[in-house]
Structure formats: structure tokens, C-alpha cells
Amino acid sequence: MNRTALVSLFATAALSAGIAHAEPVTYAVDPTHTFVTFEAKHFGTSTNRGRFDKKSGSVTIDTAAKTGKVDISIDMASINSGTEAFNNHLKSKDFFNVEAFPKSTFVSDKVIFEGDKISAVVGTLTLLGKSQTVTLKANNYGCYQNPMLKREVCGGDFDTTITRSEFGMNYGLPFIPDNVHLVIQIEAVKQ
Template sequence: MKKTLLIAALSAVAASAHAAPATYALDPTHTFVTFEIDHFGTSTNRGRFDRKEGSVQLDREAKTGRLEVTIDTGSINTGTAPFNKHLQSADFFNTAQHPSAKFVSDRLVFDGDRLSEVQGQLTLLGRTQPLTLKATRFNCYQNPMLKREVCGGDFEATLQRSQWGMDWGLKMGMPDAVRLVIQAEGVRQ
């Protein structure tokens, strides 16, 4: 009888331990936010944001979680200083009035045990619109150097920048579609 009660108590403790989501802090050295936009059908302009931060709460057993990523829009880096300045101006990111963009999700979609989508809201230029990031890969592993679990993956979406009021150059033939790619790794806290 005592053995049965002990097993039941241990099972209850183990079940409650699995029920709580784990929290992961995004590792800025393994997290990159990049974008690509067609340049008049000739080449592709690419850039990244050098400063970003965020966290993830993930319960892999329940297949639930929450993701929050804040991007410093003034940290935009295309490798060309004059282009960076133009992108920081009111024509595009208007970093003086909107120094950050934010993606928040509380809906993770799984296909079996594989994370397939992260559905959320992107706030950019003071406007919030829905955005779904497709998970092209996702994995958790024990980091041998940190001695902690790390989860991460590659996530991407194509968005229409005009949805957030970023319409400079559209009448000149610049495209509206922007490919957004977020490579992220979070360290379990």
C-alpha cells in the first residue's frame, strides 16, 4: 500500500513538472533577423538587424508556448551606410519615432512532434498585423559548452510591407513583398 502511494505521489510530481513550460532566453549570438527584397527584378537587397532580444516559453509535451522578439530597427545593417540611413528614415522604418519592432506569438502549430508554424502579431511603425512564420527546421539539444538545453530553428514569412504603412517606392516599381527570416536559438533558463 505504501509503495503504491509513493509511486502515485512521484507520478503526480513528475506530471506537474512536465506541465510547466520551460523558459528560454534568445541567444543574440545565435539569433539573426534578416530580410530580402527584390531590386527591380535584377538582384536581391539583403539586410539584418544587429540588435534583438526576446524569450520563448515552450511546453513541448502540451505543444504550447509563447514567443516574444523585440528588434531594434535602428540597428539595421545592409553593409552600405547610405542605404542604412535611408532605411532608418521616415521613408521606411522611421527609427526616430519607432525605434523597435516586435513579434509576439502565443500560438505554436505542431505537425505531430514537429513545430511547423508560429502564428502571431508583428508590430511595426505603430501598426499591429497578423504574421505567420513557417518553421523550416526546429530542434532542441543539450549544448555541450553551456551545459543547458538549447532550442531553436529557422522561421520565415513573406509579408507585404504596405500592410504596416511602409509604401515608399511602390509607385516607382519597388516590390511590396519582403522575405523575413528569423534564425533563433534560445537557452533554457
């Protein structure tokens, strides 16, 4: 094999390796299009809902390797149920005890793919100083080129049901049910 053919072969191999191995991409959570909400039955009848207005974090995705990392932080004092009196009760020691535990986090290094799309994220939810492994199921996950930002944005709706007593939130049990539906609607901007 002559030198030109050998150089060409190595260049083709190097180019192919570069194409086959995409680099991890980091996305910053867009707080204006990201919402952390919860739903809980009130005495087994109507559903109480609330959200946390302040959140931040990042998501790193390597689509070629089918891996990723997620790090989300929630300001617990930013709880918003739509009613000030209920907000204050939720902030109290009965529920989120925001004075002692001002922040909640979700951290993951296990992102599950089905084909090219994320189908679930398994990670650690820390709430009231206690940590539990939770699986967030992905719904409507996808990426698009944002025409205003001129950058790629990825997002979807992720949900799970947690047992609040596992985090030490026992107020009202058993009359107020233990299960809480948690939904994280997230969009994150490529950095």
C-alpha cells in the first residue's frame, strides 16, 4: 500500500470515528419553560395542585453513547398553590419545612433511551433532607431548533408518583393520602 493510500485510509478511519462518537452536550434549564408541579388528593376527594416557581439546573446528553446526567435544584420557598394561606401551610413544618430545608434536588446519571429519545431518568430526589431513588417517565420528549434563541432546545414532560412519608412528610396521614404525583415539565437550552 502506498503512502497516499495509507494516509487516506487513516483519515477516513479518523473521520468515521469522529462521526460515530458524538460528544456529550450540556443544556441549561430554561426557567421560563420549566415547571415543577405536584398533585395530591385532599382527603381522597378533590386534587390539590401546586408548583415551584424558582428552579435551575442542567442536563447533559450524549445521544451516541445513550447516556446523560441531570442536576435540578428547586427553591422550596417559591411554592405557589394559588392561595397564600395554603402556601404558608405548605411551607410550614407540617409539609415542606422550608425554613430548615430551603432546597430540594433531583440528581441523575442514569438516562434511559428508546432509540434516539429519552424514555426515563432514574435519579435521587432529595426532599426534607432525605433521599430516595425515583424514576421519572418521559412523555413527549424531543429536541428542536429554537428560532428565537438560534439554539437547540430539548425537553418533555417527566412524571412519577412519590410516597411523601418516605421523606418524613407525615402530616394528615392516613386521611390525606400518602401518594403525590410529581410532574417536571422541562425545556433546556444547548450551551
